[in-house]
Each structure stands twice: as C-alpha cells, then as structure tokens.
Amino acid sequence: MDIRTLRYFVEVVRQQSFTRAAEKLFVTQPTISKMLKNLEDELNCTLLIRDGRKLLLTDTGRVVFERGQAILGEFSQLESELSDINHLHKGVLRLGIPPMVGMLMAEPISRFRQRYPGVELKIAEFGGLTVQQAVSNGELDMAMTALPVEEDSSLTILPLFNHPLCVLTPRTAEWEGKTSLSPAELASHPLVIYNEEFALSQQLMRLFAEHDVKPRIAVRSGQWDFLAAMVQAGIGVAILPEPICQRLDRQNFAGSRCKASCAGSWG
Incomplete structure (x- = not known):
C-alpha cells in the first residue's frame, strides 16, 4: 500500500x-x-x-x-x-562559533534573523577544531574556524574574512616601539594562548615547529578576556585576533600585528 x-x-x-x-x-x-x-x-x-x-x-x-x-x-x-x-521558512540551524570570533557574528546573525525569522539558531561555542569535528560528525550543520583547514573531503570550506592577529603585550618599556616579533622572540617569553581545541593554537604550534623553536606556554584558556587579563598582570604575552584587541584599553596594552583568516565550513 x-x-x-x-x-x-x-x-x-x-x-x-x-x-x-x-x-x-x-x-x-x-x-x-x-x-x-x-x-x-x-x-x-x-x-x-x-x-x-x-x-x-x-x-x-x-x-x-x-x-x-x-x-x-x-x-x-x-x-x-x-x-x-x-525554503527556510522554519527549522533549526546548528552553528558552531569559536569564542574568539563570536563578537564578529552579531551583525550577520541579526541579518539572518531578519531574513529567516522562522529558523531557530542553536549556537555552540567551542574552539575551531572542536566545532570543525562536530560538523564532520553531523552534530553541527555549519561552523566557523581559522584557516588553513586540513583537507577533508566531507567538508565544504568558504573563506569569510581576514583579520590581523595581534601580539598582545603589557604596555611597559620592554615592549614600547615594537612593531613585529619573530617566532623565536615570541618563544623566548611566557605565552598565554588558547586551548588545544582552538585552530589558532594549532597554527601557532605549527609555526613554532617550522622555526624549530619551543614555546614557553604559561597559561591556556578558552576565554579571550581571561588571556588579556593574564597579559595585563604580566604573566605573559598573548596572540589574539585584532577585533578582540580593539575592545581592550590600549592604555594598558601594546602589541604588533600579523595576518590570519577565518572560514565557514559545513558538511
């Protein structure tokens, strides 16, 4: 029948x-x-x-x-x-967003909601590697992560935007006038960086390995504001996306810049 x-x-x-x-x-x-x-x-x-x-x-x-x-x-x-x-009149979109780029998504999410008011957004905030794996496993529909992404035939990658990375340091005499830092110079100072689940952390470790230097990791965290507080307290230097650095009080920090990219991926 x-x-x-x-x-x-x-x-x-x-x-x-x-x-x-x-x-x-x-x-x-x-x-x-x-x-x-x-x-x-x-x-x-x-x-x-x-x-x-x-x-x-x-x-x-x-x-x-x-x-x-x-x-x-x-x-x-x-x-x-x-x-x-x-036709996107209703449904649920499971979206993974690393905390380090979450603040960049408020306006795009607002535009999405205006266009598709019947679609519920369920946002998971984890590191880029974690949300990338969640897309591969079918636990998320889409996710944002830092480029480059390791080749995976099951994922479609779409570059979204480029933002410089900031080497965030305390505003002390030691760092005044510094406009760039080599991997060796970075490795000679205690570092406060993102947890291993973040794509940015993996990229930094790869960078140090390529230059045959061993970084001195002082603190790892998944929260950018905590990392900034550690820098202000003199515990180490951090490497953060520029949009985050722009939110900080520049009277308390100094730093230089480098390039990084962000992408969206879905399975």
Missing part, C-alpha cells in the same frame, strides 16, 4: 463515484479501478460494495477509510513542514 493508492480510495469514498474521483485526481477511471482492485488484493478483503448507484463501505473498508483520512492528513502536514524547511 502506498500513499497514492490510499488517496485514490479515500477520494472514491468521498465522491461516491469512480468517475468523479478520477476527475478530481486528474487520472483515468480505469487507473483508479485498477489501483483499488490491487489494494483489495493486497489486504485480502473487500473494501467497497456497489448498491445501485451507491458505494457502501464494508467494515474493513470503513477502518481503512477512517485511518486513511488520518494518514493523508499527517502526510499533508509533513509535506508542508518539509516545504517550510526547504
């Missing part, structure tokens, strides 16, 4: 006529007659009895008719909901 056969049967009962049902469904009368005969053969029972010009339901036919109406109603609702989802 399929949904089309069930629809034919219900319409015949409603119209009390094979001819009118065929016209309503835009099919031929022999098509409907054949489909209903196949349905009776499949169920091994009689569903309709002709009484003159009337079509009478058997007990079995009445059950199939009543349940069939309910099934067709549910199927129609399912089609409507799927159409809403496919």
